[in-house]
Structures are given as C-alpha cells and as structure tokens.
Amino acid sequence: MTAQDARTRYWRANLRLVAVCLGIWFTVSFGFGILLVEPLNQIQIFGFDLGFWFAQQGSILCFVVLIFYYAWRMNRLDREHGVDED
Amino acid sequence: MELKTLTYLVVGASFLVYIGIAVWSRAATTGDFYVAGKHVHPVANGMATAADWMSAASFISMAGLIAFLGYDGSVYLMGWTGGYVLLALLIAPYLRKFGKFTVPEFIGERYESRLARIVAVICLIFISFTYVAGQMRGVGIVFSRFLEVPIGIGLVVGMGIVFIYAVLGGMKGVTYTQIAQYCVLIFAYTVPAIFIALQLTGIPIPQLAFGSIVQGESIYFLQKLNQVVTELGFPEYTSGNKSKLDVFCITAALMVGTAGLPHVIVRFFTVRKVSDARLSAGWALLFIALLYLTAPAVGSMARLNLTQTIQTGAVGEPAGNLAYAERPDWFRTWEATGLLEFDDLNGDGRIQYYNDQNAEFAQQVSSYGWSGNELNVDPDIIVLANPEIAGLPQWVIALIAAGGIAAALSTAAGLLLVISSSVSHDLLKGVFAPNISERRELLAGRVSAAIAIGIAGFLGYYPPAFVAQVVAFAFGLAAASLFPVILLGIFSSRINKQGAIAGMLTGLVFTYGYIEFFKGLFLPWAGAPWSENIAANWLFGISPEGIGAVGMCLNFVVAIVVSRMTPPPSAEVRQLVEHIRYPRDFARE
Numbered sequence: 001m002t003a004q005d006a007r008t009r010y011w012r013a014n015l016r017l018v019a020v021c022l023g024i025w026f027t028v029s030f031g032f033g034i035l036l037v038e039p040l041n042q043i044q045i046f047g048f049d050l051g052f053w054f055a056q057q058g059s060i061l062c063f064v065v066l067i068f069y070y071a072w073r074m075n076r077l078d079r080e081h082g083v084d085e086d
Numbered sequence: 087m088e089l090k091t092l093t094y095l096v097v098g099a100s101f102l103v104y105i106g107i108a109v110w111s112r113a114a115t116t117g118d119f120y121v122a123g124k125h126v127h128p129v130a131n132g133m134a135t136a137a138d139w140m141s142a143a144s145f146i147s148m149a150g151l152i153a154f155l156g157y158d159g160s161v162y163l164m165g166w167t168g169g170y171v172l173l174a175l176l177i178a179p180y181l182r183k184f185g186k187f188t189v190p191e192f193i194g195e196r197y198e199s200r201l202a203r204i205v206a207v208i209c210l211i212f213i214s215f216t217y218v219a220g221q222m223r224g225v226g227i228v229f230s231r232f233l234e235v236p237i238g239i240g241l242v243v244g245m246g247i248v249f250i251y252a253v254l255g256g257m258k259g260v261t262y263t264q265i266a267q268y269c270v271l272i273f274a275y276t277v278p279a280i281f282i283a284l285q286l287t288g289i290p291i292p293q294l295a296f297g298s299i300v301q302g303e304s305i306y307f308l309q310k311l312n313q314v315v316t317e318l319g320f321p322e323y324t325s326g327n328k329s330k331l332d333v334f335c336i337t338a339a340l341m342v343g344t345a346g347l348p349h350v351i352v353r354f355f356t357v358r359k360v361s362d363a364r365l366s367a368g369w370a371l372l373f374i375a376l377l378y379l380t381a382p383a384v385g386s387m388a389r390l391n392l393t394q395t396i397q398t399g400a401v402g403e404p405a406g407n408l409a410y411a412e413r414p415d416w417f418r419t420w421e422a423t424g425l426l427e428f429d430d431l432n433g434d435g436r437i438q439y440y441n442d443q444n445a446e447f448a449q450q451v452s453s454y455g456w457s458g459n460e461l462n463v464d465p466d467i468i469v470l471a472n473p474e475i476a477g478l479p480q481w482v483i484a485l486i487a488a489g490g491i492a493a494a495l496s497t498a499a500g501l502l503l504v505i506s507s508s509v510s511h512d513l514l515k516g517v518f519a520p521n522i523s524e525r526r527e528l529l530a531g532r533v534s535a536a537i538a539i540g541i542a543g544f545l546g547y548y549p550p551a552f553v554a555q556v557v558a559f560a561f562g563l564a565a566a567s568l569f570p571v572i573l574l575g576i577f578s579s580r581i582n583k584q585g586a587i588a589g590m591l592t593g594l595v596f597t598y599g600y601i602e603f604f605k606g607l608f609l610p611w612a613g614a615p616w617s618e619n620i621a622a623n624w625l626f627g628i629s630p631e632g633i634g635a636v637g638m639c640l641n642f643v644v645a646i647v648v649s650r651m652t653p654p655p656s657a658e659v660r661q662l663v664e665h666i667r668y669p670r671d672f673a674r675e
Contacts, residue, residue: 029341034330034333046306052308071364
C-alpha cells in the first residue's frame with residue numbers, strides 16, 4: 001500500500017465518521033427537539049417532557065459528547081494512517 | 087457597605103485584572119497580534135472561545151427571552167451551541183492546518199481571487215460591526231443600570247479598557263483577558279442560579295431542579311409553571327407557538343451562522359496543532375454549555391417567581407393580586423430603570439399581569455373587573471434582577487454587573503480584532519501594499535483596531551436600526567455568505583472562483599434583500615420595508631431571522647452549478663485542498 005493509498009483511506013474513514021456524527025447531531029436537535037417534539041412530549045422523564053428536554057438540555061449535552069468523541073476517534077485515525085503531527 | 091460602592095469595587099477590581107494581563111501579554115510580532123503566536127493550550131483556547139462567543143445578549147438577555155418564549159426559546163439554545171459541532175467536524179481543523187492569519191485570506195488563496203477575498207472582507211466587516219455595536223451598547227447599559235452613570239460614560243470606559251488590551255496585546259492580550267472574563271461571567275451567572283434553584287426545589291443544581299418537584303408541594307416544577315401561566319391566559323410554557331418550519335430554519339441559520347462567524351473561526355487559528363483545534367472546540371462548547379444549560383432553568387424559575395409575586399392568590403379574587411403599595415423593594419428599584427412599568431388601568435390599586443392578547447381569556451376576566459394587562463416587563467430583568475428577587479446578598483448583585491460587562495467586553499474585543507486584522511492583513515498587505523514590512527503591518531493593525539473601537543463606540547451610542555437585528559443580520563449573513571464557500575473550499579477541489587463569488591453574492595443579496603424587504607433598515611428613503619413583517623407575508627412562513635438557512639442553500643446550489651460550467655481550479659489549488667486534509671505536513675518529508 002502506498003502512502004497515497006493510506007491517505008485516501010484516511011480521508012474516507014474521516015468522511016464516514018463525520019457523516020455518523022452529523023447524523024446524530026441532526027437527530028438529537030432537529031429530530032428530537034423540533035420535528036418529533038410533540039410525540040416525544042408524551043413521554044415523561046422526571047419532571048420533563050422528553051421533547052422539551054431534548055430541545056433545552058439533551059441536544060446540547062449530546063453536542064458536547066459528540067465533539068470530544070470525534071476528537072478522540074480522529075486522533076486514533078491520524079495515528080493508524082500515519083498522518084498525525086508528532 | 088452601600089451597593090453602589092460595592093459594585094464599583096468589584097467592577098474596578100475586574101478591570102485591574104484585565105489591564106494587568108494586557109501589560110503582561112503585549113504582542114511583539116504580527117503572529118502574536120493576529121493569532122497569539124499559535125501556541126495557546128486547547129483548554130485555555132476553549133475558555134477564551136467561550137468568552138469570545140458569549141455576548142452581552144447571551145449573558146443578560148437570553149434567559150429572559152426563554153422565560154417569556156418557553157419552548158420557542160429553544161431556537162437560541164440549540165442554535166447557538168449546535169454550530170460548534172459543525173466547527174469541530176467541518177471547519178476548525180482544516181483552517182488551522184491552512185495555518186494563516188484570517189478567514190478572508192483562506193478564501194482568497196483557495197479561490198485564487200482578490201475579488202473573493204475582498205467580498206469576504208466586506209461580509210466580515212459588516213457582520214462584525216453589527217455585532218460589536220450591540221456589545222458596546224450592552225456595556226453602556228450595564229453601567230447605567232448598576233452604577234447610575236449615563237450610557238455615554240459607560241461606553242467610553244468600556245472603549246478605554248478594550249483599547250488597552252486589544253491594541254497593546256492583539257490576539258495574545260485578548261486571549262488571556264478572555265480567560266479571566268470567562269471566569270468572572272460564569273461565576274456571576276451560576277451563583278444566583280444555584281440559590282434560586284435551592285429556594286424553589288431544594289436542589290442546588292439548576293439543570294436538575296427545573297425537572298423536579300416544587301418544594302413543599304407534590305407537583306413537578308414545569309407542570310406547576312404551565313398551570314400558573316395558563317391560568318393567566320398565557321400559552322403553555324413547554325409547548326411552542328411558532329411554526330415548525332420557522333423554528334427549524336431559525337435554528338439552522340443560527341447554527342450555520344455560528345460556524346461561519348470569523349471571530350469564532352479565528353480563535354482556532356491560535357492553537358498549536360490540528361488535533362488541538364478539534365479538542366479545543368469540545369472544551370469551548372463544554373464551557374459554553376455551563377451557561378447555556380443553566381439559562382433555561384433560570385428563565386423558567388424566574389418566570390414562576392415573577393408571576394407568583396404579582397398573582398399572590400386565586401385568579402379572579404380581588405385579593406389575589408399584589409397591591410401596588412405593597413410591592414417589594416426590587417420592584418421599586420427596577421421600576422426606576424424603566425424595565426418594569428405599571429399602569430393601573432382599572433384603578434383598583436392592585437397589579438394585574440395576564441395575557442390580554444388572548445381574546446377568550448380577556449372576555450373571562452372582564453367579569454373580574456380587569457381591564458387589560460397592567461405590567462410591562464422587559465425580559466432583561468430576568469437576569470439583572472434575579473439576585474434581588476431571590477433575596478441574595480449584595481455582593482452577588484455587584485457580581486452580575488461585573489459579569490455582564492465581562493461578557494460584553496470579551497465579545498467586543500474578539501470582534502474588533504478580526505475587523506482590524508482584515509483591514510491590516512487582508513486589505514493593506516493582501517491588496518494595497520503587499521511589500522509592507524512586518525513592523526508597519528503591526529502598527530497598521532493597532533491603528534485600525536483603535537479606529538474600529540471608535541466606530542463601535544459611536545454605533546453603540548447612536549445605534550442605527552440594524553444593530554437591533556443581530557440575529558437576522560450577523561447570523562443570517564454569515565450562514566448565507568461565508569459558511570458555504572469555506573465548507574466547499576475544504577471538501578471539494580472542484581469549486582472554483584467563479585462558483586464561490588457567484589455563490590457568496592447570491593446568498594448575500596438574497597438574505598439581505600429579504601431582511602430589508604420586511605424590516606427596512608438601510609433603504610427607508612426608497613420606501614422599505616415593502617411589506618408588513620408578519621407570518622402571513624413571509625416566504626413559506628419563514629421569518630427574516632430564519633431566512634439565512636434558505637440563503638445558505640441558494641449559495642451552495644449556485645456555487646456548485648456555476649463551478650461545473652466553468653473550468654476547474656489550478657493544480658496549486660488542488661494541492662492546497664489536499665494539504666489541509668491531513669494533519670501531518672507531507673511537503674516537508
């Protein structure tokens with residue numbers, strides 16, 4: 001495998017990871033917080049209607065976790081494909 | 087000690103810290119001035135980004151907006167945080183690898199076009215001045231409300247402080263003062279929130295408190311809030327009134343706009359390496375989330391407190407409404423500032439606060455002898471008066487003043503810096519005087535920062551109509567003009583300068599035109615606004631605040647179609663696109 005092949009594979013793996021993360025990003029905010037808010041509000045967790053909770057708390061928590069997860073996975077991908085900085 | 091003296095002391099102490107940092111972190115090179123020498127630690131940069139990002143509006147106004155909008159206020163919560171995911175995954179690491187100083191510089195090099203760079207500078211300057219004028223105004227307002235000095239004097243003091251650390255220290259000075267400002271503002275925001283949560287529910291964590299049971303009762307807090315507000319004819323707190331498409335578009339425009347705002351993107355140029363840029367976005371959002379997760383809790387709890395202060399008993403019983411003569415001290419304080427206004431319409435000496443726009447409910451209450459809502463509440467009061475409503479000690483109130491000023495100054499400094507670097511680096515060095523020496527460029531950067539501060543102060547004192555439209559303008563234009571060409575420039579090597587320029591101009595003209603059409607900001611002499619700003623007239627029911635999302639889509643489509651019809655970019659550009667994709671520098675191998 002040439003260095004160029006490794007880089008192409010790195011880039012494809014990155015794009016796949018980005019697609020998965022953006023899928024989750026869209027689902028928790030636009031999906032749960034906006035489009036599906038009424039059906040989800042039928043479910044109560046503690047004192048929150050679930051749709052309302054996603055719109056005002058849950059989506060933000062998911063965003064934070066997503067970015068740290070992406071940063072962690074990318075560091076691993078960088079090393080595996082020999083494109084890391086150190 | 088008197089409250090005013092205490093406030094002067096706390097605010098003064100915070101200023102001393104900022105000035106001390108400025109003196110310690112003077113900029114020696116253009117690299118220091120534009121990007122803090124590119125060796126800021128990712129956690130430190132995350133904190134600075136959070137302060138840079140959270141403006142006077144986030145600190146002072148957002149919780150109040152949510153308090154009165156309920157579920158519909160979620161657009162701000164999701165919109166102003168979700169953009170960081172886009173930044174971390176799609177933009178920050180690649181632009182950091184590009185490794186230059188400004189956002190227009192990337193656009194100019196990627197599209198091999200001075201024109202594209204100039205269009206980007208114009209968008210940047212317009213967006214940033216709209217934004218910064220609001221911050222300067224915020225500083226003036228905090229000064230006038232807490233220290234009882236005229237807005238103009240507050241503005242001049244704020245300008246002076248920013249002048250010292252932005253002009254002396256450039257990005258380096260701004261970064262380290264922003265870290266201090268973050269600490270001040272988050273402490274000031276969280277302390278009253280914890281106390282108010284404790285009082286209402288006995289739980290000290292606001293994010294959990296507003297999902298738990300009200301102290302001394304057997305009902306969940308949000309259910310109780312829904313009950314209390316609907317009894318007064320207001321819509322249910324936890325359900326929305328805006329159309330779903332509009333909520334969708336506003337959220338999208340705010341998210342994408344965030345990821346396209348130059349003063350946010352440029353913060354990621356200051357870290358040491360690409361992996362730090364990704365990580366730093368995570369820290370930034372974590373620090374931002376501390377405030378953004380607290381805001382909806384504060385908003386809802388303050389709404390209940392405020393409503394129950396006025397409606398002390400059953401709705402409809404004469405004694406159920408607070409007698410004006412018995413109003414609490416904080417009520418008197420904030421009446422004096424005009425944030426609370428009482429007008430005894432039915433002359434009964436009691437305050438009726440209800441939704442008189444609700445026709446059905448208005449009919450019902452006429453039998454109680456009510457003749458209209460008598461209390462006007464400015465949403466800003468939710469944060470500003472929160473410590474007094476909760477009966478907290480005076481030092482907490484003084485802290486709110488320092489926090490509000492910190493939020494406004496940190497954002498203002500970040501904006502002023504991108505304005506000055508786009509003038510000295512993009513226009514002067516990039517276009518008019520390419521051979522300028524580094525020392526003279528640094529001087530030009532300082533001079534343009536000073537001039538920008540002057541203009542920002544002027545706009546803050548005499549705010550033109552567009553300053554109030556930060557949401558529609560700054561975010562809509564960033565989403566519709568800058569974000570698509572940056573994204574396409576990174577992920578596609580086929581997009582060329584014709585496509586990028588056509589796309590930017592389409593997004594810009596469409597979005598600006600739509601906002602002007604309904605709000606009439608710059609062209610009143612030509613008869614604008616040309617249509618009443620109501621849902622029935624909007625395109626597919628999308629408000630001017632959400633139209634940036636449509637402008638963004640148009641920009642993408644035009645950029646892609648025009649690029650296909652014109653020749654592909656040069657081999658150098660394809661190499662550049664390849665170069666920014668990988669953290670390691672292969673050219674040096």
